[in-house]
Every structure is written in structure tokens, then in C-alpha cells.
Amino acid sequence: MNRIEQIFTDLRAANRRALMPFVTAGYPSLETTGEILLALDRAGASICEIGIPFSDPVADGPVIQASMTESLNAGCTPGGVFDCVRAVRDELSMGLVAMVSYSIVYRMGIESFISDAKDAGFDGFIFPDLPLEEADAVKAAVTEAGMTNALLIAPTSPPDRAEQIARACTGFVYAVARTGITGESESVPEGLAERVRTIRGVTDLPIAVGFGIGKPQHVAAVVEHADAAIVGSALVRQIGEAADRSPRAIAEHVAAFVTELTTGLSN
Numbered sequence: 001m002n003r004i005e006q007i008f009t010d011l012r013a014a015n016r017r018a019l020m021p022f023v024t025a026g027y028p029s030l031e032t033t034g035e036i037l038l039a040l041d042r043a044g045a046s047i048c049e050i051g052i053p054f055s056d057p058v059a060d061g062p063v064i065q066a067s068m069t070e071s072l073n074a075g076c077t078p079g080g081v082f083d084c085v086r087a088v089r090d091e092l093s094m095g096l097v098a099m100v101s102y103s104i105v106y107r108m109g110i111e112s113f114i115s116d117a118k119d120a121g122f123d124g125f126i127f128p129d130l131p132l133e134e135a136d137a138v139k140a141a142v143t144e145a146g147m148t149n150a151l152l153i154a155p156t157s158p159p160d161r162a163e164q165i166a167r168a169c170t171g172f173v174y175a176v177a178r179t180g181i182t183g184e185s186e187s188v189p190e191g192l193a194e195r196v197r198t199i200r201g202v203t204d205l206p207i208a209v210g211f212g213i214g215k216p217q218h219v220a221a222v223v224e225h226a227d228a229a230i231v232g233s234a235l236v237r238q239i240g241e242a243a244d245r246s247p248r249a250i251a252e253h254v255a256a257f258v259t260e261l262t263t264g265l266s267n
Helices: 003-013 030-043 062-073 078-091 102-108 110-120 132-144 159-167 192-200 216-223 233-241 247-265
Strands: 018-024 047-051 095-099 124-126 148-150 173-176 207-210 228-231
Touching: 003 018, 003 095, 018 030, 018 062, 018 207, 018 233, 018 247, 030 047, 030 078, 030 247, 062 233, 078 095, 078 110, 102 110, 102 132, 110 132, 132 148, 132 159, 159 192, 173 192, 192 207, 216 228, 216 247, 228 247, 233 247
Parallel strands: 018 047, 018 228, 047 095, 095 124, 124 148, 173 207, 207 228
Antiparallel strands: none
């Protein structure tokens, strides 16, 4: 069984939920990213999304966009991200998912990109901009590699569209908590329970919810209904606030934030 699938299977058996932090690879450096991954693992993250920098990220708000721009300006490449992950993979128990624009994958070659990511230690992918018409071919290639393939279901997706997207997923589905771009919010979006219930009606896969989740109480509200809470912009902002420190100190700062977030898993 794939590591992502095993993690969710074990969590469900124990009636527990997952915290899924997001980090931008190479922000503020790849050395720091490696330290952060180790720290997140120790802090209780079940799965980490690693964003591969892209010049025109889909649906990302200003915090993540700025982090990707800085990472690209520093020379971060997919190959560099793979090397970073490879260097720490054996020390991690959490799952690793690459959040990557399909245009990068297509340009590098689907089979080649998937193979390189697997060799580096990734367990799966989130393709935020993969056209549904091309999803079956990508799913087949990812499945052949023994990895997982998650797509985003928007709040505006009607049940039939949500079902189509869910069928193209393996491992879990990514439910977007609110319309618009990523970013921090003071409250959990309304209608979350109904939205998760609708998605559960079309798939047996675990459901991870992201966009606007950045406080322990947000995490608690999400996992009351879903299998995992995804935290992106709030965590990337924490990295930025500590960016003038050493890689180890940045990682410790981030770990403290994530440890606080995990308290929402037991509420």
C-alpha cells in the first residue's frame, strides 16, 4: 500500500485525523526546506505538501505567490527540490506530496517527472490545474508508479462534477474550503459540513480540506467533518517572519506553530 493510503488507513482505524502543512520548496532556501521537513515530522504532521515553485501559481494568494517568486529568484528548480527531499526522506515518517502545476509536469515529460519524484521520495501529487479531460492518463501513470493523485474540488462544483473529479483521484481528494485564492481567514467558511457530506456521497476516499485554515480552532472545525486539515498560507507566513534566522532556527519556529495547530486535532 502506498504511504499516503497507509497513513489514512491507520488514522481511520484509530479514529484520528491528519494535519497536512504546506511549504514552498526553496523558501527561503532548500537547506531550510530540508530542516523544516524534519521539524514538521517531529511536530506531528501526517503528510506534508511541498509546493514546487511556479511563476504563475494557480489560486495561490499573495503570501504563497511571494514565497514562490523568492524561491525561483534564488534558483530553485524541480531537480533541486528532488535532491532536497532525497536528502531527508529516510529520516521522515510522514507522507510527502508534491503540489505542482501540470504545466511543469507536461514540459518535463509526465513519465519522467513522476519517475524522478518517486526516486526522490515523494509519495504522491496534487495537480491544481490538471484539466479533467487529461486526468485519466495522468492518473494511470501515477498509479503505475505506485503513487497517489489528488485534484481539487471547488465549493462551486456541482455533485456530478465533484464525482468526476473524485474518480480521477487516488489517495485522497482536496476539498477547497472557500472560493477565491489561498490566504488566512478569521473564520472557517460556512457550509463546510454540507460540502464534505456532498463529497462523501460520491467517493470513499479521505477528504482533506484547505484554504483559509490557520488556527487550532480552524483545524478542529475542519476535522469534525473531514479527514485532514491543510494549512498553507499561515505556515508560509511563519517561515517568512523567521526568514532572517538560521535554517535550524526557522525550522524550530515553524515546528512550534505546527505543534500548536495539532492541538486542534484532539478537540
